[in-house]
Amino acid sequence: MPIQLVVFDIAGTTVADHGNINQTFRDAFQAAGLNVLPEDVDKVMGYKKIEAIEIILQQYKQPLLPGHSIESVHADFTNRMVQFYETTPTLEALPFAEKIFSWLNSIGIQVALDTGFTRPVTNAILNRLHWNNHPDIACVVSSDEVPEGRPATYMIQSIMATTGVQDAKKIVKVGDTEVDVLEGRNAGCGIVIAITTGAYTEQQLHSYAPDYIIHSLDELKGIIQPQWQ
Incomplete structure (x- = not known):
């Protein structure tokens, strides 16, 4: 699909x-x-x-x-x-993030961000990285903009409403924590991917049974491209 x-x-x-x-x-x-x-x-x-x-x-x-x-x-x-x-002078996008956003848009796949942060913290990040109104990011949802945060599905539902995506099976969820995986599962996302660049180790992420565990955003191409074609 x-x-x-x-x-x-x-x-x-x-x-x-x-x-x-x-x-x-x-x-x-x-x-x-x-x-x-x-x-x-x-x-x-x-x-x-x-x-x-x-x-x-x-x-x-x-x-x-x-x-x-x-x-x-x-x-x-x-x-x-x-x-x-x-x-902070250390704020930066992780390697390949912006390249992956651009690549996904180039093949007709929308990109959205969701976060456990409130909107003031989210905006501080977006402003510094120049991700506000970024041409490759369709929308951003913060946890204080919905009734409940992860692992509830409200943020993904909000994103679906904004982007016009009606079938959660056509969504890939990518995150670095247990509740990212659970959010994707609870929302019925077609593919749930965990990444080791954040708070959890590969061994910890294995216990939550994502569909894939990756160590870099660059690995997404190898997962998404065969599904997209």
């Missing part, structure tokens, strides 16, 4: 993450009186960020400092991330 759309995650999939998201999460928790292990933050990568904070607080079962809440930790995290992406 011909592919009509590829939905990519952002951080760790198409945009480099050098552990900065994990560190920022832990900094926001620490400011609220809770020390969180890096590996526990990695487990909630890809989730809507306020949901990730709720999961961690349920896991640790420790009260925050007086005056702090889930909402305040989330606001602190958001502010820190926006400032980071607006100023």
Whole structure:
């Protein structure tokens, strides 16, 4: 069945993450009186960020400092991330990302991005990379623009409505986390691809049974081209 759309995650999939998201999460928790292990933050990568904070607080079962809440930790995290992406010299697209976007468009396949970030953080990334109104990106959906984030299917449904793609089997989902894989499966995407450039190792990704595991976006051509022809 011909592919009509590829939905990519952002951080760790198409945009480099050098552990900065994990560190920022832990900094926001620490400011609220809770020390969180890096590996526990990695487990909630890809989730809507306020949901990730709720999961961690349920896991640790420790009260925050007086005056702090889930909402305040989330606001602190958001502010820190926006400032980071607006100023860091290390922000960059992952290798082959823009070439793959261009190649997909050249063969008639639309490109969309979805993310666990809120729109302010997403915009900070898009602005710095000049991906706002990018000719090869049909649309971008952030987790705060839909009722629920991953692994729920609302972001992909929103993308389908915008792009006019009616059959999820004609969609390829690409992401670097467990909930990226689950999002693709729950939405009924025809192909679900995990990539090792983000928070999860190849061994970890294997346990979620994506259709393919890749180590570089350049490998997408070998998967998509035979399906497209």
